[in-house]
Amino acid sequence: MKPPVPQVPIPLWRDVKDLQEWETHHQRRPDSGDKHSSLFERVTEGIHSFPGGFAVTTVADGFFNWARKSSVWPVSFGLACCAIEMMATFASRFDVERLGMVPWASPRHSDLMIVSGTVTIKMAPMLKRIYEQMPDPKWAVSMGSCANSGGPFRHGYHVVKGVDRIIPVDVYVPGCPPPPESLLNGLLLLQDQISHFRRTGQRPEPSPKVD
Amino acid sequence: MSPERARELLAAVAGVTVGDGLAPVVAQVTPAEWAAAARFAKDTLGCTFFSFVTAIDWNADGLEVVAWVDNLDTRLAVQLRTKLGPGATVCPSLVPVYRGANWMEREAFDMFGLQFTGHPDPRRILLEDDWVGHPLLKSYAVDTPHPPYR
Numbered sequence: 001m002k003p004p005v006p007q008v009p010i011p012l013w014r015d016v017k018d019l020q021e022w023e024t025h026h027q028r029r030p031d032s033g034d035k036h037s038s039l040f041e042r043v044t045e046g047i048h049s050f051p052g053g054f055a056v057t058t059v060a061d062g063f064f065n066w067a068r069k070s071s072v073w074p075v076s077f078g079l080a081c082c083a084i085e086m087m088a089t090f091a092s093r094f095d096v097e098r099l100g101m102v103p104w105a106s107p108r109h110s111d112l113m114i115v116s117g118t119v120t121i122k123m124a125p126m127l128k129r130i131y132e133q134m135p136d137p138k139w140a141v142s143m144g145s146c147a148n149s150g151g152p153f154r155h156g157y158h159v160v161k162g163v164d165r166i167i168p169v170d171v172y173v174p175g176c177p178p179p180p181e182s183l184l185n186g187l188l189l190l191q192d193q194i195s196h197f198r199r200t201g202q203r204p205e206p207s208p209k210v211d
Numbered sequence: 212m213s214p215e216r217a218r219e220l221l222a223a224v225a226g227v228t229v230g231d232g233l234a235p236v237v238a239q240v241t242p243a244e245w246a247a248a249a250r251f252a253k254d255t256l257g258c259t260f261f262s263f264v265t266a267i268d269w270n271a272d273g274l275e276v277v278a279w280v281d282n283l284d285t286r287l288a289v290q291l292r293t294k295l296g297p298g299a300t301v302c303p304s305l306v307p308v309y310r311g312a313n314w315m316e317r318e319a320f321d322m323f324g325l326q327f328t329g330h331p332d333p334r335r336i337l338l339e340d341d342w343v344g345h346p347l348l349k350s351y352a353v354d355t356p357h358p359p360y361r
Contacts, residue, residue: 122339124360155353157346158338160360 018149022162029168061197068111068137069194070100072187075110077130080117082144082177089180089187096187107133112190113167114183118146118153119160131167139194141186142169145176152176212285217256221289224251235279235288242293246303246329249278252289253308257282261309264316266323268349273297274323278305278312304329322347 013019047053078086089096090103104110107130119127131140142163145151150161163169170193173186214233221236222229226244230237240248252258258280267275278291295302304327305312316327317336324345327333335342344351 121357121360157351157353157355165360 018154022149022164026162026164027166027168029170062195065195065197068197069191071102072100072112072139072191072194073102073104073110074112074114074141075107075130075134076103076105077107077113078116079119079123079127080144080146082116082147085177085180085183086114086116086143089183094180094184096184099187099191101187107131108135110134111137112139112141114141114143115147115163115167115169116143116177118151119163119166120158121160122158124160124166127163128166137197139170139190140167141171141173141183141190143173143183143186144178145174148172148174212257212282212287214287217287217289220255221248221251224248235290237290237292240291240293242295242299242302245276245291245293246305246308248291249280249305249308252280252291256287256289257284258287258289259283261305261311261315264305264312264319266319266325266347268323268347269294270349271297273299274325276302276319276325280309300324301326301328303327306330321345324348 044057048057078084088094090101101112107113111134113131113134115127131138140163142148146153146159147163150156150159153159154161160166171186171190173182175182178186214236217236218229218233221227221238224238224244224247226241227248228239230239238248238252260281260283262279262281264276264278267277269275273294273296275292275294280289280291281287282289293302300323302325304316306316306327307329313330313332314336316325316330317332317334319325320327320330320333321335321337322345334340338346344355346355
């Protein structure tokens with residue numbers, strides 16, 4: 001006769017300490033992630049509020065979002081072993097260049113930072129500086145367990161417990177390390193997110209189905 | 212130099228207690244004879260290859276410094292150990308004997324807070340200069356916060 005299986009209640013979000021820490025410490029993305037001059041903002045908002053003007057702004061938004069998501073240039077920035085998988089994603093077999101992504105060696109020309117690997121406390125200021133050197137609009141993909149939450153080093157002494165404590169992250173790619181297929185899926189999700197950015201009005205809440 | 216011969220020679224050195232085993236030959240040294248024992252291992256035993264120096268935190272019994280040197284020609288491995296005693300952090304430096312001990316001792320200082328007397332450059336090597344504490348000590352809490360990143 002089998003002993004009775006102990007019934008363990010499913011932990012709720014508020015009961016998990018790590019998730020509480022994430023809620024407290026993670027960086028949120030500022031508004032739409034896109035900065036313009038106030039004059040430009042006022043003109044577009046004016047067109048948007050004009051009767052029938054929303055057609056112009058939504059078509060323009062769609063066009064600009066299409067252009068942006070078709071040329072997301074990630075900055076070549078590898079931190080640890082995840083960078084090997086990232087390089088494999090950039091190379092010919094998986095070939096992100098067909099999605100319009102060119103790994104670029106300067107943050108000044110880049111739109112995307114793929115944080116691929118463990119972020120140590122010593123590296124964190126440099127990572128933040130590189131992110132701040134990228135022009136708006138910019139996005140960040142956290143690749144791998146270490147960048148997501150600290151991973152196996154979460155309770156070590158020298159690792160930042162998730163890169164989202166330093167920079168706002170748009171897409172989290174799980175895995176240790178994530179295979180190129182995973183990263184490619186994450187990049188496609190990011191493209192999907194970019195196509196949902198709205199310049200005029202508010203950015204719609206991300207839907208869990210799409211984003 | 213066979214390990215048996217190395218044990219005999221080491222046992223005759225002042226301040227050295229030779230442990231069991233031949234690979235490695237373990238020599239328990241008093242802190243005062245630390246550099247002299249390393250000099251003996253290098254000159255007499257021919258252990259010219261310096262492998263590493265690190266430390267063990269035995270909680271109440273204090274720190275123990277461990278160094279490993281090799282004679283690559285005769286495949287002799289010598290492990291030098293010294294117990295500093297409870298609360299003591301000062302140990303003679305091996306840099307005058309083995310130049311390769313320089314960065315290793317800086318790392319031991321970084322992780323265990325060991326002060327090596329006679330070290331030419333006693334700075335931190337892996338962690339930032341403004342780091343508080345020495346993380347591999349048993350008394351260091353794992354979840355010590357490091358604002359603003361944690």
